[in-house]
Amino acid sequence: MFGYMLRRALAVLPVMMLVALFVFLLLRLSPGDPAAIIAGDMATPAQLAQIRELMGLNQPLYLQFFIWLGDLLRGDLGVSLISHTPVAQMIADRIGPTLSIALLTMLISILLAIPMGILAAWRHRKLVDHLVMTFSVLGFSVPVFVTGYVFVLVFSLKLGWFPVQGFTPISAGLWPFLKTATLPALTLTTIYVALTARMTRANLLDVLGEDYIRTARAKGGSEMRVLFRHALKNAAVPILTVIGTGFALLIGGVVVTETVFNIPGIGRLTVDAILARDYPVIQAVILLTSFLYVLINLIIDLSYSLFDPRIRY
């Protein structure tokens, strides 16, 4: 088990290296440079060139890459080209909102989606099933920002239940946090629930067709017992997998909800940084989100054995 964990953890390294290289190349080969935004509207070409020189943007690419990589390995993420704030600090400031909303979303989604999926699979081809499936497909078909706007209009402006925008960290208390985090999380939940409920249903349907479910029924257990004790645990691995890979989707969605609800999170930070060509920030954030993704999936991989004793490492 330990050996396997170690091997899996080590396998993360080449992937992260590739991500790093990829992101670096992607950015440095792109037009547009941060010197322009620093210089502002009235700068002359000569001033631009001077700023570029100062920022080290005129060095050969590979040199820039290795300098960055070296710094990275020493734990130095660099300094924003625009605001001169250390990138590590920027990320530390802004990871909280994103992570707490992402986790809240995952929580709500799992609490909603799994029962929904179970219900749909159990009442296969009945009304509930059709309702769940319709909802799932709908969840996919509406752009996140539209959902966000509608939620704001209804729950904040019309009903006044939640603030329109902003974010209060959980350290300021659970209730204030929930007041600001609920709407963004609910907005994201629509996609995530759609994905997870569908997957739960599909896998549960597979499992419900298995012989051991017939055995469980033959024992005279109630339907609840059959569904939860026998079926769900067997369907858990693929469902978990979807929850893990769905994390990438979540990050994508977070970028949009952060914009709509004005949440100072990582997603917005990245978009701003991309639009401003703030290379150190973009590189660090994408590397970080990729790392989170890999990490979450690693944890999920390792947790498989909790659900399925046949998987042993």
Add this chain to the structure above:
Amino acid sequence: MTEISKIGMEGAPLGRAPRISQLGTAAKVALAILVAILLLTAIAPWIAPHDPLLMDPLARLKGPSLAHPLGTDNFGRDLLSRIMIGGRLSLMIGVATACISVGLGLVLGLIAGFFRRADALIMRLMDALMAIPSILLAIALVALNGASVGSVIAAITLPEIPRVVRVVRAVILSAREEPYVEAAISLGSRTPLILFRHLLPNTLAPLIVQGTYILASAILAEAVLSFLGAGVSTETPTWGNIMAEGRMFFRIKPELILFPGLVLSLCILSVNLLGDAARDMLDPRLRKSAR
């Protein structure tokens, strides 16, 4: 005897071409909607009431009228015409993304699934690609290449490829263990024949499902990119940028978001439903257990 050339191309395993009559009601309705949308967008240039680019800023954000059945947008352009024409590009982006990512993913997946040596390399690359949040990758790519249709398609396509590769690889890995593949080897069939005629057709059903899913999510992704300011120019209307541009007016003139949103949702809904139905029809196992 022309069967051999036909099989594997038509994607109808077990020899039965899927028939419309086999579809469920929901899928039939979906098909009808999709065909209607396709038809309308196909002939849009001829039947659209106005030039979708023709501006009249002095008559902007007007409500529905006889001349402009859905009203006008913030440039005074006819919303109905824009939605009709916009469908062409949105669908084009969707279809192109689906085709390219499925095509490339198929090739890479086949290679990874069949040739052990290439497998590790390809899969590590794909893992890396998967790990980068796709929307961020897409924004970066669009910023990189400029906001042209081509770069939007590339940006949406790239993150989808690893998903396809994984599906194809998994199918190939399990299919190559099938006795009929061993039988083919015993019959002296060469690798290309086995790869393309025995293994490839197995990937069809999952790819159709994956393809429809990609198609739908590409249309959505395009909308989100426009929302974040990295979409195609307003000169080439798409459902996505019509909505993204209209979002400023969400509370003033919600039609700007609602109508394109409705068509988009209907379209995605239909594609998804059809994808599910196609899977049910193509996968004999699912057909039996009546998903």
Add this chain to the structure above:
Amino acid sequence: MQFKSRSFDAAETAVEIKGLEIATVDAGGAKSVLHGIDLRIRKGETVCLVGESGSGKSVTSLAVMQLLPASLAVAAGAINLQGQNLLSLGPGQLRALRAAHVAMIFQEPMTALNPVLRVGDQIAEVLAIHTALSPGARRKRVLAILDQVHLPDVERVYRSYPHQLSGGQRQRIMIAMALVLEPVLLIADEPTTALDVTTQKQILTLIDELQQKFGTAVLFITHDMGVVAEIADTVHVMRHGQMIEHGAVRPLLSAPRQDYTRHLLAAVPSLAPRPARPPSHDILLRVAGLDKRYGPTGSKLVHAVKDVGFTLSRGRTLGIVGESGSGKSTLARCIMRLISPSAGRIELMGTDIAPLSPRALRPHRRKLQVVFQDPMRSLNPRWTIGDCLVEGPVNYGTPRAEALKEAARMIEIVGLPRDALHRYPHMFSGGQRQRIAIARAVMMKPDVLIADEAVSALDVSVQAQVLQLFDDLQAELGLGILFITHDLRVAAQICDDVLVMRHGEALEYGAAGQVLGAPEHDYTRALIEAAPGRGWDFRNFRPLPLRLQAGGLNER
């Protein structure tokens, strides 16, 4: 042959099925699956239900459990369990009845046990549902029943997951689970088909023993006539959803009234080895010192085949028998060069093909063809039969049109209509598909044909036809056949020579009459002794003359 001959006339009825009709409830209109079944089982009685595949045996048993799949529904009839009509009970009442009064053992013990729960807990669950025992008491009861089904080290078994147990052990768990509440009726749907003969024997004995102890009525579904002869009190024969004949076991086996029953019994191969055929000296295949280790998966290295050697001559059949996992398929795949052997020579008509590269191998491939166990999976479901048949010849340069002409001839030889060429595999029955697979192999005009469990998936009547086909083809084409099977009856019927494998080793190798008639090795002997119903000559509806009772003659 010792049949059961207890009388149940006085015994109380455990369950009675009357006029049971079951139909599909598809949108496309109802199709009747069972047409009026009558069946009565009395306490302590073992009723065997036999019949060809698809005749409705499983559906009948599921109806009694009231666990019919959603697409099937009872159209008429009654199922009375101790006076209660099951069909009129509500879901709650039915649940209370299951396990407590009727219990079931399913065919495949791996899939019938929940893979993610400990087996002890799975048994204890039955007690939790139906009794008010405390967890401690439940545990004690479970350990007791595990002991009763003769499982070793019950504490460990209690804590194990299904995949940590062998097939036989898992089936014992199923039996323990079914019997823990001492039900009135035990239904067993092909409980031993997945097990090898020795394990099967143990399970059958166990069921019998427990039945004696608890007085349970047993409904036993099987297609193995040997098993029927071994355990049945009463036999019911089904066909096309109807009960066509029933009666006490001995009269039914010795004097079947219905043609169909007669036909079914006649198809059961005899355990007596076939008469020896004249030897041939045209050696097609010579295998020597063949060794196969499966690469390091994890840290374990599987030594699947150890130093095996034999020769196969033109026109003769070499049987390879052995329990599951003994390396038979691995051996076949090495010879086919679907995998590379770790060591050894494989001389195919004088050339050693073991070290050849795939490219160098190609010209030799057509001399060597294979027919696999599962005919559905060995035919590409997306190809027409015509395409399947011509694939090989076209690969070797035969013009397509010519190959098709040959295919048309071949398809008739294997007893299928010509238009079969234009159809797809799923449009055929299992037996027909296997004929197609054979035709495909024969199309290549091979010298050696390997049949890996080629008839195990077929029911006896179909199996008999296919075996006949092998025989005919061999006579006509002079094939050397390497016939892999775990079924001694089949081996006896078709093989000239037999090689017995165990744990990858060749234990015994010699003429069939020699190996099966006078086995030298204890293992071979145990194998033969475990074959059920070996004292009965089904074909001739009479006990086997003592002389021919396999494994018995020389000693007795």
Add this chain to the structure above:
Amino acid sequence: EVTVNSVMQSGLRILDPVITTTFITRYHGFMIYDTLIAQDAALEPRPQMADWTVSEDGRRYTFRLRDGLKFHDGAEVTSADVVSSIRRWGQKDAGGQVIFERTEALETPDARTIVWTLRRPMPSMLAILSKQSSLPLFIMPARVAATPADQAITDYTGSGPFKLVTSEFRPGVSVTYEKFADYQPRPEPADGLAGGKVVNVDRVKWINMPDIQTAVGAISSGEIDYIEQMPVDLLPLVEGDPNVIVENRANSEMQIMARMNFIHPPFDNPLIRQAALEAVSQAPVLAAIVGDERYYRTCGAVLGCDTPYGSEAESASLTEGSGLKKAKALLKDAGYDGTPVVFLAPTDNASLATQPVTVAQMLRNAGFTVELQSMDWQTLVSRRASQAAPRDGGWNMFVTNWMVIDIANPITNAMLNGNGSDAWFGWPNDAVIEALKANFTDTEALEDRRKIGAQIQSHALDNVLEIPLGQYTLPQARRATITEMIDAPTPVFWNLHKAE
């Protein structure tokens, strides 16, 4: 504790007001720094940290710091700090550079006095030192001002009425200021950016909202107090709301203008530039970006309308949209061969997204081939710096907005540089305009300056140094609880009160 929550036009990212011309950084400068002298509501120079005297010959300016001026770290403000600040600013600011060209000496006879001697009199000296746009002259501690002018400062010790709360600075997201208790306001009442900067709130928080709709929702719900730039299209959302007041700030008008690339075809040909100018009409451009006539007007003056030197001469085709025929004729005369006009269009900048689209349409109507290339604003700003041919990553045309007060003076109007590749993007080589500007600098009388202004207008339009596309204002919105806000082009947060 009273906090004013404001949504400003963009997120604050750069904290050095000398290194960038970005609006938001300039606003930030006015929060934490005081200025040497300042503009009142009429944009006239007034004493702020210092008052001044000018010698008879107009060559020597003596500034005297008033009492009690302190930096946020408690240190006294001395003449040395002022001189350092002036020198750093003077390297970057276009006006400052002009002054330094004429500077004979800049001296500090004592800790409170600065004497600035010029070689020649410079009539616009005080106007440049007091201006609030582009780069205002902020006074920093000498140690901070010692930072090289092209390197960003990292010490944010200021001299103004507010202190930066460094720990709460989130670049691009939010920035918080708190009242600087030791700040000594001037005794007289506030007037424009001059006068007593009395702070009546404890904290001011600027919040950046990437989606302006969110801001409008938030001001309705009372979550924020102030929106600097209220999109006119969204006015209906707050118009009936007595709690939200929408108003124009004085002198906050913007000018939209299109700029062409003088070094590549087709716009290297003056006839074709003129054709473009004739082809364009301001009304649609303005309608598309602003929508509500109350907030825009046509204006053909390169120096802006209602400014001291602005003239609308020769711009009828722009304001009336009557030049289409002439445009076609000019194109024909010029022998335009259909060379595509590469028009850069930003997609992520709301205030600049619509103009290229409308202008492109009008150019096409006149017979131009236009290739509208969409990109994000960053790509645009770096791309417009490229002198390469349009198809090799260069460009032909783009649109941008200026504050009218920034372009009202020909000396500071970047479009009026005619010194070739040193000029602003577009790189016109125009000796005439340079001469006119030199003339302007040396002229003092308003009447004469007006005349030169008119000459500049006519030359600029003849040579099409830019195409003015009209003027508009974005109103500000505040909760009714915010009172006594100073009406100035730069939004400032002293003087105002917030009712609970």
